[in-house]
Amino acid sequence: MLWDALTFQLGYNATLVAIGATLLGISAGVTGTFLFLRKRALVSDAISHATLPGVCLAFMALVALGGDGRNLIGLLAGSAVSAWIGLLCMNWLTRHTRLAEDAAIGAVLSVFFGLGIVLLTVIQTMGVGRQAGLEGFLLGSTAGMLWADALIIAIGGAATLMLVMIIRRPMMMVAFDPEFAAARGLPVHRIDLAMMGLVMAVTVVGLKIVGLILIVALLIIPPVTARFWSERSDRVVLLAGLAGGLAGYLGAAMSASAPNLPTGPIIVLVSFGFFALSLLLAPVRGVLAAILRHLRFQRRVHIRQGLLALAQGQKIYEPLTLRLLRRAGIVRADGVATEAGKARAAKALRDEKRWELVRSDQAHEATAALYDGLRDIETVLTRDQIAEIDRRIGGPQGVLT
Amino acid sequence: MSGEEFVPLSLTPLLIGTFAAIACALPGNFLVLRKQALIGDAISHVVLPGIVVAFLLTGVISTWPMMLGAAGAAVVAVVMIEAIRRLGQIEPGAAMGVVFTTMFAGGVLLLEQTDTSAVHLDVEHALYGNLESLIWLDATGWSSLLDWEALAGLPPELPRITLTLAGVILFTWLFWRPLKISTFDEGFARTIGIRTGALGMALVITAAIAAVAAFDAVGSIIVIAMFICPPAAARMMTNRLETQIIWSVVFAITSAVLGYVLAGYGPLWLGSGDAVSAAGMIATISGLILALAAVFGPCRTRAGAPSSA
Numbered sequence: 001m002l003w004d005a006l007t008f009q010l011g012y013n014a015t016l017v018a019i020g021a022t023l024l025g026i027s028a029g030v031t032g033t034f035l036f037l038r039k040r041a042l043v044s045d046a047i048s049h050a051t052l053p054g055v056c057l058a059f060m061a062l063v064a065l066g067g068d069g070r071n072l073i074g075l076l077a078g079s080a081v082s083a084w085i086g087l088l089c090m091n092w093l094t095r096h097t098r099l100a101e102d103a104a105i106g107a108v109l110s111v112f113f114g115l116g117i118v119l120l121t122v123i124q125t126m127g128v129g130r131q132a133g134l135e136g137f138l139l140g141s142t143a144g145m146l147w148a149d150a151l152i153i154a155i156g157g158a159a160t161l162m163l164v165m166i167i168r169r170p171m172m173m174v175a176f177d178p179e180f181a182a183a184r185g186l187p188v189h190r191i192d193l194a195m196m197g198l199v200m201a202v203t204v205v206g207l208k209i210v211g212l213i214l215i216v217a218l219l220i221i222p223p224v225t226a227r228f229w230s231e232r233s234d235r236v237v238l239l240a241g242l243a244g245g246l247a248g249y250l251g252a253a254m255s256a257s258a259p260n261l262p263t264g265p266i267i268v269l270v271s272f273g274f275f276a277l278s279l280l281l282a283p284v285r286g287v288l289a290a291i292l293r294h295l296r297f298q299r300r301v302h303i304r305q306g307l308l309a310l311a312q313g314q315k316i317y318e319p320l321t322l323r324l325l326r327r328a329g330i331v332r333a334d335g336v337a338t339e340a341g342k343a344r345a346a347k348a349l350r351d352e353k354r355w356e357l358v359r360s361d362q363a364h365e366a367t368a369a370l371y372d373g374l375r376d377i378e379t380v381l382t383r384d385q386i387a388e389i390d391r392r393i394g395g396p397q398g399v400l401t
Numbered sequence: 402m403s404g405e406e407f408v409p410l411s412l413t414p415l416l417i418g419t420f421a422a423i424a425c426a427l428p429g430n431f432l433v434l435r436k437q438a439l440i441g442d443a444i445s446h447v448v449l450p451g452i453v454v455a456f457l458l459t460g461v462i463s464t465w466p467m468m469l470g471a472a473g474a475a476v477v478a479v480v481m482i483e484a485i486r487r488l489g490q491i492e493p494g495a496a497m498g499v500v501f502t503t504m505f506a507g508g509v510l511l512l513e514q515t516d517t518s519a520v521h522l523d524v525e526h527a528l529y530g531n532l533e534s535l536i537w538l539d540a541t542g543w544s545s546l547l548d549w550e551a552l553a554g555l556p557p558e559l560p561r562i563t564l565t566l567a568g569v570i571l572f573t574w575l576f577w578r579p580l581k582i583s584t585f586d587e588g589f590a591r592t593i594g595i596r597t598g599a600l601g602m603a604l605v606i607t608a609a610i611a612a613v614a615a616f617d618a619v620g621s622i623i624v625i626a627m628f629i630c631p632p633a634a635a636r637m638m639t640n641r642l643e644t645q646i647i648w649s650v651v652f653a654i655t656s657a658v659l660g661y662v663l664a665g666y667g668p669l670w671l672g673s674g675d676a677v678s679a680a681g682m683i684a685t686i687s688g689l690i691l692a693l694a695a696v697f698g699p700c701r702t703r704a705g706a707p708s709s710a
Contacts, residue, residue, distance in 0.1 A: 041495040042439055097695050098703045102494075103438040103633045107691055110442075110626035114684025117622060118664070118677045125668075125675035139509055213446075214509075217502030224495050260513050268506035275499060279489050287488050 006253045014256035016150040017142045021209055021248035021267060023157040028202045028215070029222035029244025030164055033237045034195050036223035037175040043090070043196060044219040046105040048203045048212045050086025051079035052116025055137050055207070056123060063126070072149050075137075076156075076204050083200045086112050091193070140211030140264035142252075149208055156205035160198055171195050172233050209252075210264035217268040218244055225275045228282035247271035299324055300374050304348065306330070310337050311349035351377050354389050409540040411665065414532050417558050418623070418661050418683060421615035422653035424566040425627035427573050428608040430642070430649050433632040434584050439497065440605060441628030444612045445621035446501040447478040449508030457515060464557065468613055475609040478504055530620020532661070532679040535559070558618040565614035572607050573646075576600065581642055619680055626684035627653055634691040637698025652694075656687035 035041055058078020062071055086108045093104035120134065164171075173181045174191045182188045199219060206215040226239035251267030280287050306321040307330065316322055316335065325331045330341035337345060354377050359368040367380050377386065425441065432438050451474025455466040478500050485496040539545065539554030546552070573580070583590035583597045590597050612624045635648035660683030665676050695701055 036495055039492050039494065041492070041498050045439075045442065045498065093695060097637060097698075097701045099433075099633050099636065099695075100436045100438070102436050103433045103629055106438045106442055106625060106629035107633055107688065110622060110629060110684050111688025111691070114622050114626055114681040114688065117681030118685055119681075121676075121678040121681065122668075125677070214502060214506055216498060217506065220495055220498035220502065224489070224491055224499055227491070228489065262509060262513050265506035265510040265513075268502055269510065272499070272503040272506075279485065285490065290488075 004257070006250075013142075013145060014252070016145050016147065017209070017256065017263060018249055018252040020142075020145070020150045020153040020157075021252035021263065022245045023154050023248070024202070024206050024209055025218060025222070025244035025246070025248025025267070025271075026241045027157040027160045027164075027244075028206060028218035029226070029240035029242070030161060030237055031198045031202050032219035032244075033223040033226065033233075033240040034164075034168075034171045034175050035199055035219060036227070037172070037233065037236075038192075038195065040101070041220045041223075042102070042105055042216075044199050044203065045216045046090055046108040046112075047083050047087055047196065047200050048215050049109040049116075050112040051083045051203060051207060051212050052113055052137070053119055054078040054080065054082025055134065056116055056119035057082070059123060059134060060119070060126070072146075072152055072208065076152070076207065079137075079207060080200060080204045082112065083203060084197070087193075087196050087200060091196075136211070137207050138211050138213060139262065140207070140209050140214065142209055142255075142263045145208070153205050153208065156201065160201045160205065163201075164198055167191070167194060168237070176233070210267055214264045214268050217271060218248075221268070221271040221275050222247065225271070225278045228278040228285045243271070243274050247274060297374075303328060303330070304374055307341075307345045307348035308352060310341060311345035350393075353393055354386065357389050357392060408542055408545060409537050411661075412540070413537040413556055413559055414535050414679065415658060415661055417535055417556070417562055417618050418532055418657040418679065419654050420559075420562045420566045421619045421623060422627045422631070422657040422683070423650055424562065424569045424611040425608075425615055425624055426631040426649045426653035427569050427646065428604060428611060429628040429632040430635070430646050431580055431584050431604055432608060432628060433636060434642075435601075435604075437605070438629050438633075439494070440608055441612055442625050443478060443482075443497050443501040444475050444609050445616060445624045446505040447474045447508075448613055448616055448621070450474050450504050450511060451477075451508075453508050453511045453515070457511065464561070464617065468617060471613040471616065472609065474504065475613065479605065479609075530616070530618065530623065530680050532619050532623075533665070533676065535618065562614055562618050565611055569607060569611050572603070576603070580604065584642075619683075622684050623680050626687050627656075630684075630687035630691045631656065634687075634694035634698070637694040637701040640700055652687065652690050656683050656690060660684070660686040 032041070032044070035044060055075050055078055058075045059070075061078070062068065062074050067074070090101075090104045090108045093099050093107065094101045099107075123134065170181070170186055170191050171194070173184070173186065174188050174195075178188050181191070202219065203212070203215050206218060210218060222244035223236065223240040225243045226236045229239055230236050247270045248267055251270040252263055254270070255261040255263040255266040278286065283289050302318070302321045302324050306316055306318075306325045309316050309321075310325075310331070316325070316331075322331070322335065325341070326333060329338060330344060331337050355371055358364040358377070358381070359371055361368075364381075370380050381389075429438070429441065432440055448471035451470035451472070452467045453470075454474070455470025458470075459466045481500045482493070482496050485491055485499060486493050489496070491499075535556045535558055537545075537551075537555055539551040541551070579590065579595045579600055582593070583595055583600055587597050590600075608628070612628070615624050615627070631649040631652035632645070634652050635645045638648045639645050661679050663686065664679040664682035667682075668676055
């Protein structure tokens, strides 16, 4: 069943939804990356909630004009207008009053959403039995999606994506270093507004599929996921688009494959699944990689300490150190050093002495800063320098047994 | 309006709305100053899965399991946000966004998967609450306030939110000095021996309790609005924390009362028959107050108050 859905065999509606969700996921992922790198991820929350009054007002206007209240273009236009007003309010609050951005986000979010709910109840009392579709904008409703709706989503998503590609360089510069961008003469404030405008466009496009509460997830989770896999901004953008698109596609397919699986939440959960996998498995930034790194470090510290103890003829009691030394062939099972072990221990002690000299010598100040107790001295000094240090230490004085 | 009509139909929703507004606005003052204002938003999203899970486990709509479920979900969310922030080295805002949207999506999915058509549990209810339906049927007039039998018929939300409000006030009063110091200068607070980490956690937990209790009575939209709008508006009025708190309480009460009255009677005055959502109206009014304060408030700019203050 899931396979049928993945290969677009589940009928017309499911195919439309899957294509729409994929496009939406890609454009949301790509756009959201800039927002995330600008550290303003939650702005999308305010924007998405601010669409509600616009949807309601547009519906009322359409009905008042005698049209069908569910005209998607009209509703989306209304939502865009009110989201834009919300965005300007938020910007004004942050720039011209003492409120911090988070308070401005929360204020716009709650007030616009509250107003939207008031308008929703007004519509319910208007007594036109045509409001059924409006609640769908809260959580998305893909059941009755039409070809025209899918077309709007596809065109909107593609247009957003193109705009992002056009202004990606200034947006990236502002995201990484607004002061530098301002010094270069870029209109930082306007670029920020453009970024928010693109986010707004994605939100409006996504209202039909995932709804205004969950579109935030598509703007935040894929960029965060992509960030685990790369340190290069252009790759993060691509990966975020990929993660978002894949989540949209898989989520839509899964929700079509069984009853009672609402599309929006499933897409969000699939997206979170990718995130969780990345958090655990990503190289360098992932949890697993961090654990391995820690274990490797721990092993090196223990072996180093063990070698120094051996060289100075001290008894080793620490069980982990003993085990590691035995596994490395440095000591025998009874705790006595092997020949190879003795040699390595002597070398470790000698290196320690060399380091001691390096660290006390002002001439080696830069090198001394690299000392962390683990670094091999050969990696930071030339052979000549080491020979010079050895000359100051004096010849080998034999290994203690 | 006569007492016979007012007391049973409007008194309890008004009181519940007002108490919920104050209970949220009080911790909101500190959250806004600490730049943690969106915690209210996050909490109100994550309680949904908690409530649904509690319903699935117990099979009934009853208050205590649901409150426990909601509180449990809030704790899970806080732990998850911290874990993602630390393990993934992700900025707190994005970590919050990841967690609360995912948990909300999980809640919606659970709700769709289970047959809750027989009971009154749906997303819309969670969002707007049902302030209007918290009526006191046993009351006959003002005299009922002294009548034990009638008092027993009070909607259970009222004592619960009153208790929560008392708890919040007690917390604020007991920890006033440490809260104030650590909000404005965390480093100094640490040097004089205040455990700022624990205190911050306690503040978040208090906020969560207030949010869950208020959520139960009035829905999540008021919770988010009251955590932010009255304190933010109060912030524009003064530079003193004590005064700010008083202003925020005044604003909270004003929005609750005015919002409720406008929602209930405003449409009648305009000639339309039916009331609109009280929760939405209260949030809208609080936004209007904030807008007025942001435009006319004496201390609205970053530079602070006029020099005479």
